[in-house]
Amino acid sequence: MGDLGRISDEALIVRLQRAAFSYLSDYANDDTGLVADTSRQGSPCSIAVVGFALSCYPVAVRNGWLSRADAGARTLNILRFFWESTQSDASDATGYKGFYYHFLDMRTGRRVWQCELSLIDTALLIAGVLVVGCFFDRDDEREIRELADALYRRVDWRWAQNGSRGLSQGWKPESGFLHYGWEGYNEAAILYVLGLGSPTFPLTPTAYVTWQLTYQWENLLGRDVLYSGPLFTHLFSHAWIDFRGIRDAFMREKASDYFENTKSAIAIHREYGERNPYGFKAYSRDFWGVTAGDGPNDREVRSRRRDRRFFGYMSRGVPYGPDDGTIAPWGMLATLPFAAEAALAGTRRLLEIYPQVCPEDRFSSGFNPTLRVDAGGWLSEGWYGLDQGLLAMMIENHRTGLIWEIVRHCGYVRDGLKRAGFEGGWL
Amino acid sequence: MQNRRSRAKSDDEQIFLSRVRPERWENPEPRNRYDLAIVGAGPAGLAAAESAAQLGFSVALIERNRVGGNSLNIGSVPSKAIIATARVYSTMPEAEAFGAPVPNEPALEFDKVMARMRRIRMRISEHHSAHELAALGIDLFFGSARFAGVDALLVGDTRLHFKKALIATGARPRAPDIAGLDQTGYRTSATIFDMAALPKRLVVIGGGPLGCELAQAFCRLGSHVTIVQKDPKFLPREERDAAEILSWSLARDGVEIRLNTKVVGARRDMGGKTLKIVNSGMESTIQADEVLLSIGRVPNVEDLDLETAGVDFDTDRGIKVDDFLSSTNPNIYAAGDVCLELKFTNAAQSSAGMAVQNALMKMQQQKSGSTIPWCTYCDPEIAHIGLHVWEARQQSIPIKSFTVMMHDVDRSITDGQHTGFVKIHIAEGSDRILGATIVASRASELINEMAVIMNTGIGMRALAAVVHTYPAQSGAIVLAAQAYTRLNENRKLGVRRRGSE
Numbered sequence: 001m002g003d004l005g006r007i008s009d010e011a012l013i014v015r016l017q018r019a020a021f022s023y024l025s026d027y028a029n030d031d032t033g034l035v036a037d038t039s040r041q042g043s044p045c046s047i048a049v050v051g052f053a054l055s056c057y058p059v060a061v062r063n064g065w066l067s068r069a070d071a072g073a074r075t076l077n078i079l080r081f082f083w084e085s086t087q088s089d090a091s092d093a094t095g096y097k098g099f100y101y102h103f104l105d106m107r108t109g110r111r112v113w114q115c116e117l118s119l120i121d122t123a124l125l126i127a128g129v130l131v132v133g134c135f136f137d138r139d140d141e142r143e144i145r146e147l148a149d150a151l152y153r154r155v156d157w158r159w160a161q162n163g164s165r166g167l168s169q170g171w172k173p174e175s176g177f178l179h180y181g182w183e184g185y186n187e188a189a190i191l192y193v194l195g196l197g198s199p200t201f202p203l204t205p206t207a208y209v210t211w212q213l214t215y216q217w218e219n220l221l222g223r224d225v226l227y228s229g230p231l232f233t234h235l236f237s238h239a240w241i242d243f244r245g246i247r248d249a250f251m252r253e254k255a256s257d258y259f260e261n262t263k264s265a266i267a268i269h270r271e272y273g274e275r276n277p278y279g280f281k282a283y284s285r286d287f288w289g290v291t292a293g294d295g296p297n298d299r300e301v302r303s304r305r306r307d308r309r310f311f312g313y314m315s316r317g318v319p320y321g322p323d324d325g326t327i328a329p330w331g332m333l334a335t336l337p338f339a340a341e342a343a344l345a346g347t348r349r350l351l352e353i354y355p356q357v358c359p360e361d362r363f364s365s366g367f368n369p370t371l372r373v374d375a376g377g378w379l380s381e382g383w384y385g386l387d388q389g390l391l392a393m394m395i396e397n398h399r400t401g402l403i404w405e406i407v408r409h410c411g412y413v414r415d416g417l418k419r420a421g422f423e424g425g426w427l
Numbered sequence: 428m429q430n431r432r433s434r435a436k437s438d439d440e441q442i443f444l445s446r447v448r449p450e451r452w453e454n455p456e457p458r459n460r461y462d463l464a465i466v467g468a469g470p471a472g473l474a475a476a477e478s479a480a481q482l483g484f485s486v487a488l489i490e491r492n493r494v495g496g497n498s499l500n501i502g503s504v505p506s507k508a509i510i511a512t513a514r515v516y517s518t519m520p521e522a523e524a525f526g527a528p529v530p531n532e533p534a535l536e537f538d539k540v541m542a543r544m545r546r547i548r549m550r551i552s553e554h555h556s557a558h559e560l561a562a563l564g565i566d567l568f569f570g571s572a573r574f575a576g577v578d579a580l581l582v583g584d585t586r587l588h589f590k591k592a593l594i595a596t597g598a599r600p601r602a603p604d605i606a607g608l609d610q611t612g613y614r615t616s617a618t619i620f621d622m623a624a625l626p627k628r629l630v631v632i633g634g635g636p637l638g639c640e641l642a643q644a645f646c647r648l649g650s651h652v653t654i655v656q657k658d659p660k661f662l663p664r665e666e667r668d669a670a671e672i673l674s675w676s677l678a679r680d681g682v683e684i685r686l687n688t689k690v691v692g693a694r695r696d697m698g699g700k701t702l703k704i705v706n707s708g709m710e711s712t713i714q715a716d717e718v719l720l721s722i723g724r725v726p727n728v729e730d731l732d733l734e735t736a737g738v739d740f741d742t743d744r745g746i747k748v749d750d751f752l753s754s755t756n757p758n759i760y761a762a763g764d765v766c767l768e769l770k771f772t773n774a775a776q777s778s779a780g781m782a783v784q785n786a787l788m789k790m791q792q793q794k795s796g797s798t799i800p801w802c803t804y805c806d807p808e809i810a811h812i813g814l815h816v817w818e819a820r821q822q823s824i825p826i827k828s829f830t831v832m833m834h835d836v837d838r839s840i841t842d843g844q845h846t847g848f849v850k851i852h853i854a855e856g857s858d859r860i861l862g863a864t865i866v867a868s869r870a871s872e873l874i875n876e877m878a879v880i881m882n883t884g885i886g887m888r889a890l891a892a893v894v895h896t897y898p899a900q901s902g903a904i905v906l907a908a909q910a911y912t913r914l915n916e917n918r919k920l921g922v923r924r925r926g927s928e
Contacts, residue, residue: 114708114709116707172707180659180687184667212820214667215820217826217855218829219827221832275835278834319832321675
């Protein structure tokens, strides 16, 4: 574990938080402000990572890692890029109808890989846009606020409904709307709240209700939970919205809230680690974090008299799977605001036994000790921006609640929550 | 050896055909008027004919092809026989994990696999052979039927008068709308079991139950199988978790999965068949030696002159029936695939029984009142009964699922069959069971316990107290019920404790 094992909990999480934030700075393009999806050579920008980066600038200011002026300048650079970049139905535009393509060329900002115009990734980007729009509130930061407001107002959420009650996952100029939508509870709450809160092109109220019809309320491994398998789905929207004490109709019916639900999901992940039904190496109550992330790539290996099949980058889940013994090393620590004791116990144990999962104090995207590579387990190469951004935000929410506090005062988010039927608590 | 095999095939097939379509069959002299005339001798028609005959009614049964319908000839029976072989063959490499390694690389003889299938089909055909039906007093007519009025049918030139009629003509594989596929050639469930050799490369178009079952089975037998599904998941009727487990199971077996993908063209070339596919606007091709088309079934309503009989129908949805299975002609009923959304053998048989009761016994049995379980016979099997969660939520019924993972069930562990789950859906605030979804090695058997439970109205409290054998995979059902009672006892204790504080 090196010296990470000898420092206090607070010192440990601040050090890991700063390292996570530094990814967002180290892997940003100076001209466009775009941030790379991964640290790997030639990686394009993921617009979601930019959303996390924007959200983390206030964190950096508060922690003294960036001056307010520096953070403001970086923020402005990014907002100007998105405002001025090409919005059209051309196949190499940056965005269309206020939405943005999932992956962009780091230098030119144009669409790459024939990827989709992504609703959820645009929502994560816009969530970051709204954070900076609220945080930079001084007179000389007016352009940030104006651009943030304009970017949000430009998103045509109603168009994205394509005349239906629900919401597709995206659109492509080559083939139109993707024919699959949102099924089951997942990370999309932030998408619906932002879509509903729009003063210009809001989602119809039926969109949220239609999504909720697919929710599954289950008693699973001894706990009641609104089910979703991958750990990140219980965290993403919570990076921005403090769901403590506020409830929509579904949660009122269940006498719970989404914050409590994430706590239940974490308990289920731990319980699953403890039961370890498929006999993966290291799984325990303090070794968990099955989620979306990098994996060892498709391969079959005969290990410990069993045929094991491993997967590449994919969304893994608990308890229905898929599970190939790969965890996201950052996953446990990202649950700090919900289950601090479990998060720290697991993270410390992970760092003690497998210190290689945290090169340069930044967690890798995936680790699989069951698959032996050389002397140790399989480890994802480099870092992923989403992991670093989420971790930096969640640690801040645990330490100071800064992001939650900023977003609580965002009128659009409040409107979106109310239109989704949320009541009570800080609303 | 080859001759002996061919002879065996020929013998089995001849016996089979002599039962389902005897070569020298002479249609009987028709009676003046039948109590019930049935068009179609598939599962629904047979169930109706046997039921009505046993009740003492005069019955005419008309079949244009073979007795037994899709289920016996080209559906459930042959596919399950092939799946059984595929299961056995696929477990051989896993035998080592059980401490019983197979000494040599297991080999597959495809002609024997098919011969076994034909033998099984022949054996099962015995129960409903043409001669057996005649022995029951049923007048069996082979030939194409069409209505000649509101109370008469024509079979060839023979006119059959009836008091009541039942249309049970079933359904057939949906025709493709893929440019070039007709010319390229493809198989459906109707022809896949005629293959003489195992295809090296098989492309399955369609990710419904039959497509998934056969994709996995042929992959396990040794074909390189690609399954192309236009939707984002397999089995669109099933819940997401079940469909995803199936996806991973298919992938584990080596099936190449193409979701969100449409086949838009086909051509034949030197190397076999080439299919053009599109995924999110991106085109590519896949090669195949055989193509299996499994994109659903359409009801057989053509050539029946239904208008003459005053029977409304739709070429896509079939015969229009009310909840009592009566068509728009009150003397003509329908049952099975020709009128039901659930196109399963058990649903067909159940609806046929109801139609007979309603038509001949003046009863008022409603199809909406029946609880039909169904199953997709992949490994693991996926079975369901009753309401789905989303259906309950659409009806504003608060619903909660009690889930037990099969890897927590002792018998599943001992058998090395720990993939899957049992979910029992209840009306929240009560112990009333609304439905269940089971993913397990033998979900088709486990779901029948749920059928008994639901049909007898047993709730979770009573179910939790039912003693089962130990160890048994059905223990998962009891564990789910016990999770319910435990939770409620804890809540009561909590209330009492709070009350005494």
